[in-house]
Amino acid sequence: EVQLVESGGGLVQPGGSLRLSCAASGFIFSTYHMNWVRQAPGKGLEWISYISVTSTTTYYADSVKGRFTISRDNAKNSLYLQMNSLRAEDTAVYYCVRPAGWYFDLWGRGTLVTVSS
Amino acid sequence: QSVLTQPPSVSGAPGQRVTISCTGSGSNIGAGHDVHWYQHLPGTAPKLLIFDNTNRPSGVPDRFSGSKSGTSASLAITGLQAEDEADYYCQSSDTSLSGRVFGGGTKLTVL
Numbered sequence: 001e002v003q004l005v006e007s008g009g010g011l012v013q014p015g016g017s018l019r020l021s022c023a024a025s026g027f028i029f030s031t032y033h034m035n036w037v038r039q040a041p042g043k044g045l046e047w048i049s050y051i052s053v054t055s056t057t058t059y060y061a062d063s064v065k066g067r068f069t070i071s072r073d074n075a076k077n078s079l080y081l082q083m084n085s086l087r088a089e090d091t092a093v094y095y096c097v098r099p100a101g102w103y104f105d106l107w108g109r110g111t112l113v114t115v116s117s
Numbered sequence: 118q119s120v121l122t123q124p125p126s127v128s129g130a131p132g133q134r135v136t137i138s139c140t141g142s143g144s145n146i147g148a149g150h151d152v153h154w155y156q157h158l159p160g161t162a163p164k165l166l167i168f169d170n171t172n173r174p175s176g177v178p179d180r181f182s183g184s185k186s187g188t189s190a191s192l193a194i195t196g197l198q199a200e201d202e203a204d205y206y207c208q209s210s211d212t213s214l215s216g217r218v219f220g221g222g223t224k225l226t227v228l
Binding site for chain 2: 004035037043044045046047048049050059061095100101102103104105107108109110
């Protein structure tokens with residue numbers, strides 16, 4: 001089955017760190033660029049990061065630039081998001097997302113990150 | 118504030134037709150970037166509904182259709198069904214930003 005499964009979410013204090021993982025299966029992960037998208041409670045979707053197939057190119061939304069780092073391990077069919085200096089406004093469901101051209105054709109079910117003291 | 122603007126909510130009775138608008142600007146939709154639509158039921162993975170303005174992925178009923186004109190786009194749903202009750206998001210690209218941009222989402226209620 002073609003799917004993306006996120007993990008690693010949880011409760012973390014402001015200023016803390018968390019690492020999200022995304023396990024891909026059912027398709028050739030190493031041939032796809034990948035993204036992270038998040039949704040804060042009661043808010044819309046927000047694209048936050050992109051990584052190219054060979055990890056040579058990464059992009060970040062201004063809201064997370066300098067604090068979050070996207071990475072991947074093609075041998076393990078996995079995508080990661082290292083989140084540092086977390087803030088209350090980073091509280092959201094984080095989705096691992098596969099792009100097809102300029103849109104997203106495969107989404108995971110998400111993992112919830114709560115930043116609170 | 119989302120880069121693309123959608124109405125917070127729309128509603129319709131079963132069998133009726135509803136439309137959801139998505140308004141952008143000259144740096145995204147108006148710059149010629151395509152618009153895509155997603156259906157999202159809370160707790161589930163968002164689902165691609167329309168890509169490249171008007172195209173439906175395999176398995177999406179033809180009750181769903183998309184259009185684009187100028188700096189705006191629309192999603193139309195005909196023959197409303199109870200199962201259509203969900204949140205709908207438009208998405209495009211922005212010339213002045215380094216990634217994709219989304220609308221704020223529209224909650225569809227089937228009366």
